[in-house]
Amino acid sequence: MAKKYDFKASELPISPMTLTTTLENPTGGWRSFKPVIKNKTAPCTATCPTKVLIPHFIDSLVKGDLDMAANLLHRNNPFPSITGRLCHAPCELPCNRGKYDEPISIKQLERFVGDYYLDRKGKPPRRETGKRVAIVGGGLAGMSAAYYLRSKGHEVVIYDRNPNLGGYLRYYVPEYRLPLAVLDAEVGALERMGVKFVLNTEVGRDIGFEELKEKYDAVILAHGSSIPYTPDFPGVDLLKSGWDLMKEVREGARPKVSGKVAVLGNGYTAFEVARVLRRLGADPFVVYPTAKIRIPFSDREIFTLAEEEGVKFFFAKVPLKADRRDGKVILTVAEWDGKAVVPATEREMEFEEVFLAYEGTADHGFLPDTIRSNGTLKADRRSGETPLEGVFVAGESVSGPSPVVNVIYSGRSVAAAVDAYLRGRTYTPENMPEVVGYERIVTDYFPKAPRVPEMRLSPAERIHSLTREEVLGYTQELAMKEAERCFNCGFCNACGNCYVFCPDYTIKWVHGRPKVDYEYCKGCGVCSEECPRGVIDMVKEREF
Amino acid sequence: MSWAWVEVKPNENDLMHPGHLACQGCGATIAARLALKVFGKNAVFVIPASCWSVIDGAWPQHALQIPVFHTAFETAAIAATGIRAALDMKGRHDVHVVAWAGDGGTFDIGLQALSGAAERNENIIYITYDNEAYMNTGIQRSSSTPLGAWTTTTPDERPEDRPKKNMMEILAAHRVPYAATASIAYPDDFIRKLKKATQIKGFRFIHVFSPCPPGWKMASNLSVRVARMAVETKVFPLYEIEDGEVYTITHWPRGLPVEEYFKLQGRFKPVLKDPERLAYVQRYIETQWERLVRLHEASHGYLPEEARATIRSAI
Numbered sequence: 001m002a003k004k005y006d007f008k009a010s011e012l013p014i015s016p017m018t019l020t021t022t023l024e025n026p027t028g029g030w031r032s033f034k035p036v037i038k039n040k041t042a043p044c045t046a047t048c049p050t051k052v053l054i055p056h057f058i059d060s061l062v063k064g065d066l067d068m069a070a071n072l073l074h075r076n077n078p079f080p081s082i083t084g085r086l087c088h089a090p091c092e093l094p095c096n097r098g099k100y101d102e103p104i105s106i107k108q109l110e111r112f113v114g115d116y117y118l119d120r121k122g123k124p125p126r127r128e129t130g131k132r133v134a135i136v137g138g139g140l141a142g143m144s145a146a147y148y149l150r151s152k153g154h155e156v157v158i159y160d161r162n163p164n165l166g167g168y169l170r171y172y173v174p175e176y177r178l179p180l181a182v183l184d185a186e187v188g189a190l191e192r193m194g195v196k197f198v199l200n201t202e203v204g205r206d207i208g209f210e211e212l213k214e215k216y217d218a219v220i221l222a223h224g225s226s227i228p229y230t231p232d233f234p235g236v237d238l239l240k241s242g243w244d245l246m247k248e249v250r251e252g253a254r255p256k257v258s259g260k261v262a263v264l265g266n267g268y269t270a271f272e273v274a275r276v277l278r279r280l281g282a283d284p285f286v287v288y289p290t291a292k293i294r295i296p297f298s299d300r301e302i303f304t305l306a307e308e309e310g311v312k313f314f315f316a317k318v319p320l321k322a323d324r325r326d327g328k329v330i331l332t333v334a335e336w337d338g339k340a341v342v343p344a345t346e347r348e349m350e351f352e353e354v355f356l357a358y359e360g361t362a363d364h365g366f367l368p369d370t371i372r373s374n375g376t377l378k379a380d381r382r383s384g385e386t387p388l389e390g391v392f393v394a395g396e397s398v399s400g401p402s403p404v405v406n407v408i409y410s411g412r413s414v415a416a417a418v419d420a421y422l423r424g425r426t427y428t429p430e431n432m433p434e435v436v437g438y439e440r441i442v443t444d445y446f447p448k449a450p451r452v453p454e455m456r457l458s459p460a461e462r463i464h465s466l467t468r469e470e471v472l473g474y475t476q477e478l479a480m481k482e483a484e485r486c487f488n489c490g491f492c493n494a495c496g497n498c499y500v501f502c503p504d505y506t507i508k509w510v511h512g513r514p515k516v517d518y519e520y521c522k523g524c525g526v527c528s529e530e531c532p533r534g535v536i537d538m539v540k541e542r543e544f
Numbered sequence: 545m546s547w548a549w550v551e552v553k554p555n556e557n558d559l560m561h562p563g564h565l566a567c568q569g570c571g572a573t574i575a576a577r578l579a580l581k582v583f584g585k586n587a588v589f590v591i592p593a594s595c596w597s598v599i600d601g602a603w604p605q606h607a608l609q610i611p612v613f614h615t616a617f618e619t620a621a622i623a624a625t626g627i628r629a630a631l632d633m634k635g636r637h638d639v640h641v642v643a644w645a646g647d648g649g650t651f652d653i654g655l656q657a658l659s660g661a662a663e664r665n666e667n668i669i670y671i672t673y674d675n676e677a678y679m680n681t682g683i684q685r686s687s688s689t690p691l692g693a694w695t696t697t698t699p700d701e702r703p704e705d706r707p708k709k710n711m712m713e714i715l716a717a718h719r720v721p722y723a724a725t726a727s728i729a730y731p732d733d734f735i736r737k738l739k740k741a742t743q744i745k746g747f748r749f750i751h752v753f754s755p756c757p758p759g760w761k762m763a764s765n766l767s768v769r770v771a772r773m774a775v776e777t778k779v780f781p782l783y784e785i786e787d788g789e790v791y792t793i794t795h796w797p798r799g800l801p802v803e804e805y806f807k808l809q810g811r812f813k814p815v816l817k818d819p820e821r822l823a824y825v826q827r828y829i830e831t832q833w834e835r836l837v838r839l840h841e842a843s844h845g846y847l848p849e850e851a852r853a854t855i856r857s858a859i
Binding site: 016017018019020021022023024025026027030442444494495496497499500501502503504505506509512514517519520521522523524525526528529530538 | 548549552553554555558560561562563564565566568569570571573574577578600601603604605606607609612728731757763764765766767768769772776
């Protein structure tokens with residue numbers, strides 16, 4: 001039998017003294033909710049058609065890492081210098097900061113980072129896959145698809161009928177909106193990445209569609225909606241083309257136009273033609289088919305600019321007839337209620353010239369009947385898949401005239417679908433995690449600060465130049481100042497609040513990021529409450 | 545990332561172990577964590593009967609990585625004085641002796657020992673973490689309980705009708721070299737004050753506002769928010785008094801109405817229901833704040849720009 005006691009009294013602990021630490025209490029058992037650190041989607045990213053990682057790139061910008069900011073930005077938007085000038089910025093509408101003071105000037109920050117990186121980007125992919133992709137049309141959609149497919153390592157060849165890439169942006173958008181140098185730099189980046197261009201070659205005329213299909217593993221149709229739409233009313237052939245005017249002006253010509261002129265159109269092109277005419281010295285009137293409040297959000301900015309510059313508008317009117325009398329054009333317009341002409345509202349108006357500036361339509365003539373139906377293409381909006389295997393459609397050729405950022409997204413998502421197809425995988429559209437609402441932002445941590453205004457020329461300055469850029473970009477100092485206002489909704493930027501305020505020291509700092517020690521976390525929720533940007537959620541674990 | 549903590553960086557190791565016995569969301573533990581970041585391992589804590597006697601762990605466990613001396617309720621200051629004297633005898637002048645007491649052990653029970661140590665200008669740091677009642681014995685009223693608050697001994701039918709004891713004024717009257725208020729919601733401010741205190745010789749007093757979720761009848765996750773609201777509503781101003789004379793307000797509050805602070809807690813329900821009482825409490829807070837601002841002005845000769853907005857609302 002063992003001894004009753006196998007120790008001496010002197011070996012007993014001295015009772016009032018500490019012998020061990022509280023690490024022996026796994027207080028995690030007290031918990032009924034557990035904190036989960038999980039990045040979410042900011043409202044700006046959720047609204048952006050191409051899902052630019054806005055809080056991520058702004059955070060890198062604040063930390064001074066411009067290259068990282070550019071990398072994050074380019075992950076979902078290949079051409080920030082273009083969107084930074086032409087995008088209608090839907091991201092700024094739901095900005096949580098807008099509910100606090102003023103929204104972040106995301107567009108200007110994008111432009112700043114894009115311009116910084118413009119000459120640096122364009123690295124060839126690390127490894128080649130050996131697959132070949134042809135892209136029909138070197139407009140924005142084709143360029144966007146080419147950027148992503150090339151960065152995935154595929155060989156990309158762009159066919160374009162024009163002598164250079166860029167499409168509408170190169171040949172029509174005026175210099176004061178988008179300097180040619182910016183577009184050239186973006187094209188140069190594609191070239192450096194190893195994208196091949198076959199220019200002055202129209203598919204259907206110089207090379208057959210079937211031939212392309214045979215030569216390449218996949219074909220992306222991104223021929224856009226580049227054929228100006230011409231309405232059908234008597235005397236329409238007497239009118240001039242606004243598209244041609246924009247093209248001439250972009251190429252450097254300065255045609256003489258003066259007096260009262262009218263612009264007939266239904267979208268961006270109409271506003272832009274009117275602004276070009278204003279700069280050429282004319283007094284333009286835009287005849288627009290819908291009411292002022294029905295101008296789509298994507299055209300609001302350009303409408304405001306045009307209005308500031310003195311362009312006049314006839315809203316909810318459609319042209320019925322045009323006639324030429326004594327060298328003047330007599331245009332008959334009538335009220336349009338959205339469906340039909342309102343009877344007895346016809347009115348004759350006299351103009352020096354009338355320009356047609358309707359949005360473009362797509363010409364699918366070179367394509368086989370199997371993927372066409374009633375003038376549109378049979379294609380999935382997101383992946384661009386068509387009934388023909390290995391043939392995809394991107395951009396305005398399927399969606400019709402769209403804002404630049406939607407076109408870029410189309411190119412990007414189709415590129416992802418093509419990449420999946422070439423690798424024999426199934427394409428899964430990206431999913432966005434939960435969006436962070438304003439109620440999750442702890443505004444106490446953010447002092448109020450006004451938005452850094454963008455430097456835009458005054459209307460009087462603007463109408464004197466067709467080449468001077470109308471909006472000047474931020475300097476680095478201003479960009480930093482603006483970036484610091486960002487809440488970084490839903491993006492953990494390692495501010496350290498959860499660590500500082502944890503009453504239990506259970507938020508550990510591992511590789512510069514917070515990590516919850518669930519063995520001891522009591523689930524008080526202070527970290528979740530004090531996270532300024534709603535990254536930490538409390539998840540129900542059990543009930544007592 | 546428009547702001548970042550200056551004084552506290554998240555990559556450091558803590559001198560406090562998890563697994564301690566504080567309730568969820570305890571403000572006192574946040575205060576201790578932050579304080580230990582300043583003192584480092586070269587400190588002794590003297591803890592009288594208080595929440596922290598429990599938090600530190602039952603025998604044989606211990607939550608802090610520094611020596612702690614648990615002592616009787618009324619003896620925090622005098623025990624610290626003794627330890628200080630002993631360390632000085634041994635030549636260990638570099639060790640900080642910190643009396644870490646709750647509001648009961650400071651405002652009520654430990655007041656005479658505290659007053660004695662302050663008057664003799666003993667070379668110790670006295671930190672009181674103020675949760676405004678005797679919390680671990682079951683939320684009984686202390687002299688730190690604020691005007692209008694519920695406790696088990698001041699029930700809803702008869703809430704606290706006396707204002708909180710102004711401990712800072714008592715210490716100022718002792719003409720101690722340094723006395724300051726701090727809040728767990730402002731770690732930078734708290735740590736700066738602690739750093740300043742460690743560089744001064746003599747009796748130093750820091751009054752840390754540390755919410756108690758169970759005692760204040762609120763959810764544990766609101767702990768820090770409540771502490772922040774107390775400062776922003778001027779209920780608990782952040783200031784320091786040097787040599788009992790020079791008053792400096794270290795954080796200018798936004799001056800929110802006091803309801804913003806009260807409505808987060810269940811203990812102020814009787815006040816929130818009674819507009820007359822609420823107006824009285826608001827008036828009291830305004831006069832106290834105005835008095836403090838005047839002391840700041842008298843000490844420095846001018847008022848900063850931020851002060852204007854907070855005073856105008858007082859009238």
